[in-house]
Amino acid sequence: MNTSRIQKKAPPHIRTSRTAPIILLDVIISILPLYFMAYIYYGLRVIVLGAIGALTCFLLNLIASALSSQKVNIYNIAPIVTGLLIPLALPAAIDYSIVICACAFSILVVEMPFGGCGFNFFNPAAAGIAFAAFCWPTSVFTYTEPLVKLPVFGKIVASSYSPAYYLKLGAVPKLDLVDLLTGEFVGPMGTSCVFALIAGFIFLLVRKVINWRTVLSYFVAVIAMFALFPRIHSDSISSVLLELCSGSVIFGGIFMVSEPVTAPKRNIPKYIYGFLIGIFTVLFRYYGGFEQGVAFAVLILNIFSPLLDLYSEKVIYYSRRVRIARKPKSSE
């Protein structure tokens, strides 16, 4: 028996086979149906946008972690998830330079200075989308009609507005129910098809990748706010459906609210976090300067998630003391 390769390691000596790259691969698989639907509506440009975003994020992450003297980990595909999510909330007619800038911002400013992927304070996808919205407000919120194939290279003139814009002005967009659910209306590239989003969500639930508690409380808050305080003068069901499907509310709820690094880790803070993000999203949509509000709401609540964790530890500590004091002592 050759004993030269023996090393000493800490217990336990067996580990799960579901490691971090496999979990992140599940998230990438759940994003792919959205790209497929966007390809049907807008053509090959969509796939090139996604590839450029993913490549930018991945390469910048490798370079930045090498420069900051961290161990370079090729199997860390979390930046690829960020790079695939950012173009989905932008129109398909957007320039490549805007996507590259937003992805560079999300990696170099939001992730790297805090210690790399895993130590970030803010959600990188939400921060990239917010940065794009601040810097190029006209480009990010004017769209083209679906089912018109866009050329891969060259400048495209976009001139349509999404239903969220008309809702903000106070008008009621005329949309068929089937059109609304399949996403055949003017809007961001990947956030309009509800069926693809629900398919991705069910896949993530079954594979136990997602925090279902944050997502559930987020949807409860959003639907309650849309039903109780409608913006348009029609019955609440159609108001809720229009508001839900017209922007990136569902997309943000599934992919941005449930981001594991920035969300709290204990059960009760998860409910509070999701609920407050829902309320803030609706407030930003109604009273904010832009027509979408998920990214900004997520960024605000990210500041509070470590605080919620620490306070819940205190609550658990004291409740455990009370439970031990109340329990009748065993006869032993």
Added chain:
Amino acid sequence: MPLFSKGIILEQHKEPALSKNILQYPSEPSFFANPYPYSEFPSIEQLTDIARRANIIDEHDGALLADKLSFSSTKGHPVGIIADALDDDPYISSQLALALHQSDLISRGLHLCAVALKIKSICIMVYKNIYDLSIQIPTMIKNINVVRIKGKYPAENRIDNILGKSKRKLIIGTGALLHLARAVDENRIQTTCFVTVSGNCIAKPANVEFPIGLPVSSALDFCTVALDPTRVVVGGSMTGKSILDPSSELLTANSRAVLAFEDRRERRAFNCIGCSRCTEVCPQELAPFLIYKYTALEKYDELYRFDVARCDECGSCSYVCPAELDLADYVIKGKNYILKKMSDSGVTSASEQQDLIHRKNLKKLKKRRMRFVVITDISDSVKQIRNSLISVKRSITANNKTKKTQEENRP
């Protein structure tokens, strides 16, 4: 509720070692002088003396069987005896194999203890969630009930439910029972131990009866090592310790398994991805990710608020972590710090120690707040100010005198 119970589901990997008969490493038995005449069921004092002369060590917790029996008869007075064939760790099957293949001796040992301690309820406990077995575990072994423990790993938390929740039970390992039966019937000293040799480097995994004090490398060679191992573990696969030099490490009575693994790939450098699987899985409802962060930054004094002393070192958090961090190692480090502080200050229980630290921190906070409290008793404060002024004046005059003497001394 079983749906939301804490813990992890593990693949047990107990075959093919469990189905084979127990092998024997060639060794000579040794005997002790028995002063008592042979009786089929000796009394408790005789049994305790026989166990002490035969030097039987219980592999369930490493204590001498004689001490356990004497404690039970004088102070403990248990209601039932349970033979421990639980084996909820993967790869280990040394106790379960004894219960299946050497059931005569096990039942003889159990009956000896039961009659001596005058206890009627006895049973053998076995883990239920073993899915890859090729033999069937019967419901009765030699007319003794086999109790199956359901649930996820770690299953030791669920032992309390057998024979009633708040009743005292005596748990003895099957190896100790076998040695006790041999000691009473053949006057044999315990010189052997039952060890599972397994792992993905071993060609013929089996349960073997080795002599105590055998080097681990001989134990591994007895079962043919096929690949070069990168890790050799003595003890369980979840809680055992990994050793560097197999030829110098010796087998003891409670090293229940020797495992040799080959890691095909190196561990990759991931950071905590915040998935919160460790908090979902911890049976004591701790937060390993927070304890890991604080211990890595060496902020030990703030660990009091996380109840670190409740950790029972099961290793579930490290098993489940997707980033392959050493969570259990860091939590145990923090726990050892708190326990050491406990022994330094003479406090008996861990929760008391944490309350002490908590109270000290509260006192510090209160002291800081006290500076802004309005002085209501004026006379005391006036006296304090006067005293301080007098001392200041004295120091100034002393300084002036030394300065004058220094100037006079200069040319």
Added chain:
Amino acid sequence: MQENRNLPNDAKTDTFFGSRINRASVLRISRRLTVSVGNLFFKNPILVGGIILSPVISAVTTFRSGVAISIAVIIICIPSIIISELSSKYAPFWVSAIIGALVSALMSVPAYKMISPLSPDIFDNIGIYFPIIMLSSFSSAFTHNRKRRIFIWSVTDVVCAVCGFAFFAILIGSIREILAYGTFNGKLLGIEFKMSGVAMPFFGFILVGFILAIVQKIKNSTVFFKNLIKRRKEVQ
């Protein structure tokens, strides 16, 4: 100044009126100058932070406004430090600090008059932070060690700090103007790529942070600057 043990014994501490310039004092002067030049890069008010950071972040979005705010700081801070140092010989420390604050308040009037033709929209952006510049004289007074206040070195410290402020304010202003509007000093550069969010304060914070990180990296890496840090520790 502290008696340097490495110097020959005949070198006495110099004062403003009647200084003896010899080999020892030249050495001392050159060493102290390196400390001041170091302060230009490492202790100027922008990169150290403090009160003077806010007008830079909110108002300096073009090259012209950078120039304007640098002129304002020069006009306000330098006379105030000169007069407060002069008055510290004849009055206790707290009186000279108050005199310095009054002088800086006085000098803000000509500063206002000089800036308005250069960049008229700067006062809409700065607002209250313009009078707060005069508080920087306070902070510079308190950062110096009270025991070793030699006139010429306090003045050179502040002059170098102000020059550093000017350098970085102009740098930040020009970067933001090129990125946000595509112009430099009002002239179009022909770049089509513009980011309008760069003119907002959040990008000012990010830019200042990045420049600070780059300067720290340079400081910790080269051998020249390591010697500079050693010398500063010997002197202080």
